Amino acid sequence: MRKPETVEHLYIDCDGFFASVEQQMRPRLRERPVGVVPFGDTERTGLIAVSKEAKMLGIKGFMSIREARRICPDIQIVAQSPDLYRRAHNALTMQISSVLPIDVIKSIDELSCRLDSTAIHNPAAVAHEVKKAVSDNIGPYITLTMGAAANRHLAKIACKQAKWHDGVYGDGLAVWKPEDMPGPLLQMDIKDIPGIGPNMRQRLYHANIYSTESLYRTDPKLMRKIWGNVNGERLWYALHGYDIEAEESKQGMIGHSRVLPPENRSLQGSREVARLLAVKAARRLRRANLYASGLWVWLAQRDSNWRHMERMMAVNDDHSILLALERAWRVAAAQLPVGPIFNLGVTLLDFSQANECQEDLFNTDMDERRKWEATTRAIDELNQRYGQTVISLGEWRQPSGGYAGGKISFSRIPDAEDFW
CATH class of the missing domain: 1.10.150.20 (5' to 3' exonuclease, C-terminal subdomain)
Incomplete structure (x- = not known):
């Protein structure tokens, strides 16, 4: 096992990424405390991201709006724009890779670069060059904190150390040389x-x-x-x-979840959102050239969670997956306690590769399945051509706040198709 004698990795973390992108795009927010929320300015939700100015006041992500306003009454609350953040991420990676090859993209706002034989001798100069490329070509309100070390893990920890320096949050750099460790x-x-x-x-x-x-x-x-x-x-x-x-790690499941707006918190209202999420998961399944044999559904109420698994033949067409969802919903209708539903998730699992799927000799509806697979392929081709959902099985209506299926998670950056 090799133990490097020089700094070889540069870890890059965008400072308050969602909030800083909002500041770059909206001049009225610049140099002001900003909090990003899922669905708009409502006291019933929490912050999913905060700007550098807000962090310096002690406001943190996942804090309630009420608590944030107690600390800073003038905090600017804005609703999330996931597709904007996805496009900003693509612009950032383009600028960073123009200076240094990207080794691994860890999340929408974190990535790691392996330093070449020239950069290892002066990682601070390379970090400055990366920051300058982003500032000059994207904008100065999106700042980066970086850590450099012998391996990626140490570089990530160094990056965390660099977040706060001289009483200021963000735009930092820490270089941990092996001889100093x-x-x-x-x-x-x-x-x-x-x-x-x-x-x-x-x-x-x-x-x-x-x-x-x-x-x-x-x-x-x-x-x-x-x-x-x-x-x-x-x-x-x-x-x-x-x-x-x-x-x-290998992908073991594909799914989407959603906090429900008030008008979708009934069993019927949540079903409409679940159908949309199931279709978006099915589209991702097909783009990965996979079939799924399991559908997992969960619904969250105030004091309890309901979960249910539906088994399927190995399928990837919208019709089969929606039929499984309908079966799950009938079970939910029979078992779920009366009361509002605040959150839900739909997940496909138990994967097989398309070229590994074999027809079941005892299955009598293979012709029907082939028909729906062909129909789904035709739907995908039309939607791909127009870059939006122009045709779907059943009504296609985004819930309040939009972006159902376009959620940005810690481990996955949405595709453009996730926003259709």
Whole structure:
């Protein structure tokens, strides 16, 4: 296992990305505290992103609007624009890759670059060049914080350290050279180490590991035991500067979820949103050239969650998936307690590749399935031609706030088709 002797990775994190994109696009928001919310200015929701100015006042993501207004009565509240953020992400990656090859895109606002033989000698100069390219060609209100280190994991931790500097949030840079380690790392709180969430911290506390220093001094085999798998040992080697990367995970499910606006919180209203999400998941399934054998539905009420799994033949056409959803909805109608539904999710799972699907000799409706697959392909081709949903099975109506199926998650950047 190789242990680099120089800085080899540059980790880049956009500062308050959603809010900073809003500031770049809307001059009235610039240099003002900004909070981004899912559906508009309503006291019943929370902030999904905040600007640098808001963070310096102590306002954080996931804070309620009411609490944010208590801290700053003048905070500017704006509704999210996911397609705008997707396009801003594409513009950013184009500018960054014009300076330095991108190694891995971790999320819509985080990515990692591997430094070449020239850049490793002056990572600070390369970081400045990247920042200048973004500022000059996209705009100065979208700022980047960066961390440079021997491997990607340490670079990400260095980036976190650089977020706050001299009392200012964002636009920072931390360079952790191998010869300076582990000093900078040991100054970090254990909760700031990627891969150590609340549950894992409890496991570490039970093993008498309370600090980053004690974690660093721990034996790698003990870390494997605490984690219950090889990831603990991988983390040990990453923290000690070895060039080790986690194995790429395979996609195991495709789905969408949605917080429901008030007018869709009935069983019938939530069904309309669920149908839309199921079709969008089916479209992603076909773009990945996959078939699914399971449909998972969950509905969240005030004090309870309802979950249900429907089994299917290996399918990827809209008709078959919507039939499975209808079966699930009949079960929901019989089992769900009376009351509003606040959130729902639809997920396809149990995948097989298209070229691995075999016809079932005992299935008597194969001709019907082939017909619906052909119909769905024709629908996809028409929608692709016009760049929007011009034809669908049943009514196609976005709920209030729009962007159903275009949600930006931590692990996935939506495609343009997700916004149709």
